Amino acid sequence: MITKTIGKVNVNLIDCDFEENKEPFKADLLSIVRDRAVYEYPSIIEEKAISLKKKGYDYLYHLSDIRGNIVRWLPIKKGDVILETEAECGAITGAFLEKTENVTCITRCATDAEILAERFSNCKKLSVYSGKLSEALQALESEKALFDWIIVTDARALSGIHNLLKKNGRVVFITDNRCSMRSFSGIVPDKDTKPFEGVEGKFEAGFTFGGLKKLMKVTGFNEAQMYYPYPDYRFMKMLFSNKRLPRVGELLDNDNNLSEDGYKLFNQKDAFDASCEDGSFQYYSNSYLLVMGPSLEIEYARFSNDRSPEYAIYTTIEDNGLRKCVKKYPLSEVSIEHIKNLSLYEKKLKERYKGSGLNINKCFINEGIDSVFAEFDYVEGTELSKLMDKCLQKNDLKGFYSLFDKYVSLVGYNDDFDFSDIDVVFSNILVNKDEWTLIDYEWCKESSTKIRESAYRSIYCYLLEDKSRKVFDVDEILKKLVLSKEAAEEIELDELSFQKHVTGKRLSLSEIRERLGVKLINPINPEENSTLDKDIYEVKAYPSDADEKFSEETAFAIKGAYDSETHAKALVPVAAGNSIMRIDPINAPSIVTIKEAKLEELDFPVDSKKYLLSNGKRIGKNIFVFDTTDPNFYFNVDGFVHEEDTFLYVEFEVTRLDAEVAKAVTSNIKKFF
Numbered sequence: 253m254i255t256k257t258i259g260k261v262n263v264n265l266i267d268c269d270f271e272e273n274k275e276p277f278k279a280d281l282l283s284i285v286r287d288r289a290v291y292e293y294p295s296i297i298e299e300k301a302i303s304l305k306k307k308g309y310d311y312l313y314h315l316s317d318i319r320g321n322i323v324r325w326l327p328i329k330k331g332d333v334i335l336e337t338e339a340e341c342g343a344i345t346g347a348f349l350e351k352t353e354n355v356t357c358i359t360r361c362a363t364d365a366e367i368l369a370e371r372f373s374n375c376k377k378l379s380v381y382s383g384k385l386s387e388a389l390q391a392l393e394s395e396k397a398l399f400d401w402i403i404v405t406d407a408r409a410l411s412g413i414h415n416l417l418k419k420n421g422r423v424v425f426i427t428d429n430r431c432s433m434r435s436f437s438g439i440v441p442d443k444d445t446k447p448f449e450g451v452e453g454k455f456e457a458g459f460t461f462g463g464l465k466k467l468m469k470v471t472g473f474n475e476a477q478m479y480y481p482y483p484d485y486r487f488m489k490m491l492f493s494n495k496r497l498p499r500v501g502e503l504l505d506n507d508n509n510l511s512e513d514g515y516k517l518f519n520q521k522d523a524f525d526a527s528c529e530d531g532s533f534q535y536y537s538n539s540y541l542l543v544m545g546p547s548l549e550i551e552y553a554r555f556s557n558d559r560s561p562e563y564a565i566y567t568t569i570e571d572n573g574l575r576k577c578v579k580k581y582p583l584s585e586v587s588i589e590h591i592k593n594l595s596l597y598e599k600k601l602k603e604r605y606k607g608s609g610l611n612i613n614k615c616f617i618n619e620g621i622d623s624v625f626a627e628f629d630y631v632e633g634t635e636l637s638k639l640m641d642k643c644l645q646k647n648d649l650k651g652f653y654s655l656f657d658k659y660v661s662l663v664g665y666n667d668d669f670d671f672s673d674i675d676v677v678f679s680n681i682l683v684n685k686d687e688w689t690l691i692d693y694e695w696c697k698e699s700s701t702k703i704r705e706s707a708y709r710s711i712y713c714y715l716l717e718d719k720s721r722k723v724f725d726v727d728e729i730l731k732k733l734v735l736s737k738e739a740a741e742e743i744e745l746d747e748l749s750f751q752k753h754v755t756g757k758r759l760s761l762s763e764i765r766e767r768l769g770v771k772l773i774n775p776i777n778p779e780e781n782s783t784l785d786k787d788i789y790e791v792k793a794y795p796s797d798a799d800e801k802f803s804e805e806t807a808f809a810i811k812g813a814y815d816s817e818t819h820a821k822a823l824v825p826v827a828a829g830n831s832i833m834r835i836d837p838i839n840a841p842s843i844v845t846i847k848e849a850k851l852e853e854l855d856f857p858v859d860s861k862k863y864l865l866s867n868g869k870r871i872g873k874n875i876f877v878f879d880t881t882d883p884n885f886y887f888n889v890d891g892f893v894h895e896e897d898t899f900l901y902v903e904f905e906v907t908r909l910d911a912e913v914a915k916a917v918t919s920n921i922k923k924f925f
Contacts, residue, residue: 253391258366259373266383266391268362277310278363281341284315285371290346291561293317294758301767302806308768309443309511313343313486317557318761320347321488322426322481322541323403324583325553325568328352330622332400335392335416337385337409342368344403345378353377356397358388385409392416407459410471422545423473426485428458432538433523434484438515439508439772441484441538447515461535464542476542478534483508485539487761489555496552496569497533500525501641504717509770510761516772521718555583560756562586569630576630578691581623590694592617594626597696600671608665611689631689633682637714640678644723652724657732659710662688664703672701674750677710695750704733708743719815741903745848748823748901757897759825767808789814791822791904794834794884802834818907824900826851831890837904839881841914845905846874851889852898863888869918879914 254265274282284296293315300308313319323344328334328351339345339357341364348355349372357380359365365382372378381388389412398418404410404425413423428441430450435457438447450457459467468476481488482498483505492498506520527533552569559565564583569576582588598615605612616627636659643652663676675695682689711729715722730740759767791813794802810822826833837844849856857863859873865886868878876883887900909917 258369260376261369261373261378261380263362263365263369263380263382264391265362265365266381266387268383270362270366274363278367281311281314282363282367282370285342285367298759298764298767301764302808305767305769305805306512312510312764312768313442314341316343316487317346318487318489318555319343320350321553321555321557321566322485323347323424324350324555325491325550325566326401326424327548327550328401333398333418335397335399335402335413337389337403337413338405339368339380340364342371345372349375349378355379356381356392356399358382358385360385386412389413389416407467407471410467410473414472417545420546422543425476425540425542425544426481427464427540428484429460429537429540430454430457430463431460431535432458433506433520433527433536434508434538436536437517437520440512440514441486443511459540461537461540464540468542468544473544476544477547479541479543480534480537481539481541483538485541488539491541491553492537493551494534495571498524498528499638500528501638501718502528505762507762507765507772509772510765510768511770513771513773516774517776557583558758558760559754560758563590563754563756565591571630578628578630580626580628582625588624591624591626593696594694597673597693600696601673601690601693604666604669604671605690608662609688610662610665611687612693613689613691628691631682631684631691633684633687633689635679636681636683636688637678637717639683640714641721644721647723649724653728653732656707656711656729658688660703660707660732663706667703667706668700670700671696671698672706674701674706674709676706677713695754704735704739705743707733708735708740709747712740712744712747741848744821745850745901745903748821749853752823752899757825762811763808766811788839788908789817789820790836790839791820791902792836793822793824794836795827795830796832796834798829800832818905820904820906822902822904824902826889826898826900828897831888833887833889833900834884835887835900835902836882836884837902838883838906838908840883841879841881841909841911842877842883843907843909844868844876844878844883845872846876846885847903847905848901849887849903850901856887856900856902863891877909877914877918879909879911879918881911 256263256265288296297312297315300311320343324347330352332352333354334348334352336345336348336355336357339359345355345357345368353375354377357368359368359380359382362382365380369380381391385406389409393415397416399416400418400421402413402417402423404423405427410425417423432450434441435448435450440447445457478494480492482490482492482503489505503524504521527536549570549572550568551571553566555566557564561584564587565580566583568579570579580591582591594615595617598612601612613631614629618625618627636655640652640655643655673693673696676690680690680692682691730737791810792807793810794807796802810824813820813822820837822835824833824835846858849858866876867880867884868876870876889900
């Protein structure tokens with residue numbers, strides 16, 4: 253074994269050495285971790301996704317902060333000693349180093365070890381072993397190394413790690429479910445697997461729920477706590493357990509193929525809902541995480557680290573046997589203030605709602621030596637959104653409107669008060685018989701908000717979560733709130749602006765997925781595929797380069813822009829260096845009306861040729877006819893001051909035309925402008 257030093261990190265090479273001629277991706281990754289700051293990683297991921305398409309997945313996989321979520325929730329104490337057996341290039345290692353300095357990693361090749369060591373070169377208690385896993389484990393055993401936590405992803409290592417575990421230490425085994433909901437749907441978890449390998453019993457594709465029980469007995473572990481990472485362990489956003497299983501309507505993020513095109517054989521949301529309802533979810537979870545050793549108090553975790561850093565947090569449900577509670581932790585130094593503000597929000601909201609009948613969940617800020625977190629009572633009850641869902645499923649519109657009316661009455665209490673929660677969505681209210689409790693109030697402001705705004709925003713978010721809910725009459729809601737359609741559209745725009753404020757410059761995983769260009773193909777309904785292949789109803793954005801040119805390599809689609817075949821809304825990120833944004837509203841001959849356009853909060857002058865050009869014929873201030881299958885608009889954003897990254901909001905009304913009709917129309921239009 254040869255030991256080399258990179259920065260403060262010792263790298264122990266077992267029958268291998270650093271490679272001079274690395275594969276291009278690994279060489280590039282090494283230069284990134286060596287020369288670029290961690291805060292630059294999100295923008296690097298986005299750039300690679302746009303320029304490399306599917307090949308950009310490797311950068312997402314190795315650089316995304318979301319990778320660390322799978323272990324970030326573990327109650328690792330400062331001073332705990334950790335062994336990570338399949339550390340790869342360090343995507344998860346950083347989450348351990350946030351909690352303790354004492355980390356040992358094992359990599360399969362010297363190149364990965366070099367990248368990992370360069371990535372954390374200032375960590376003096378980090379050590380890396382590179383070579384065959386069995387030989388690395390033997391080397392650690394010969395050194396009498398003992399660990400509080402051992403992280404394993406290769407089942408073959410489980411039988412050889414008992415002698416490395418401290419008394420009361422824990423082994424964490426992470427694996428795919430080879431018969432997961434995703435596997436049956438034909439979606440692959442990563443680029444190294446093929447569709448249906450798991451269903452066919454290939455070992456490399458993971459284990460089944462029953463297979464894990466057999467594995468534990470064979471490897472000498474008698475008991476374990478089972479956890480269920482969702483959507484999977486690679487990019488986990490939520491974590492469930494047998495004490496807190498997912499509920500109907502909770503598993504919405506299922507189009508999660510990030511590395512390769514996949515199949516869409518059935519509606520995964522509906523299938524997951526059915527499994528949650530009949531108690532079979534555990535068999536279909538996409539991934540499993542087993543904690544072998546003393547039991548943990550944590551029953552559930554949810555991560556919000558695709559937000560802007562100052563708002564990035566994660567939430568847990570914990571039960572120590574005496575008390576059950578909810579905790580919110582900051583995910584960065586700059587989000588600590590966001591956590592601390594929650595105590596102030598509680599006091600203000602209690603003052604506002606005193607005597608209303610709406611309870612405000614208690615909040616206590618714990619400022620310990622190692623961490624800061626907000627602690628809330630665990631409130632029993634059913635989410636208001638779920639009660640409303642049940643009414644819609646039974647076609648009980650009277651019950652639905654009755655719940656909505658009570659919501660308006662309670663939440664609208666004292667709405668002239670100079671403090672308000674701007675995110676009083678239905679899922680943030682728990683109902684237990686006659687008790688209504690606001691359990692989550694992260695987003696508050698020191699000014700009043702009229703109930704018509706709060707209530708319509710909640711309805712809008714309720715429909716965004718699940719379009720199948722749109723079986724009630726939205727006009728009836730507007731009537732109840734005495735709200736015009738124009739005012740409602742303004743609230744919808746405010747909501748898009750709010751979401752952009754929360755996420756900041758960061759793109760969500762779904763937005764990155766769009767830039768990677770991966771698709772879901774439906775072999776059962778070919779007519780759906782024809783629409784998917786042609787991408788007719790798609791809004792696509794093309795940022796200009798330094799020479800004001802556009803290319804497919806840097807273009808990206810705006811996911812979910814169309815809510816019908818005639819209406820689309822797009823929130824397009826605009827980088828500080830973009831002078832012109834080209835936006836293609838549809839891929840078909842059509843009449844397109846720009847209903848609204850804003851650059852951040854400023855109205856965009858679409859009636860001016862200085863600021864807006866098009867390859868169509870203008871037949872009004874904001875109406876255009878296109879006789880091409882490639883309509884496009886050119887927004888001159890350089891005319892506005894935007895020294896920082898911002899966004900362009902555009903709302904389109906679209907009418908498709910037959911190609912011959914479109915040509916006939918454009919050839920007979922008088923030139924108005």
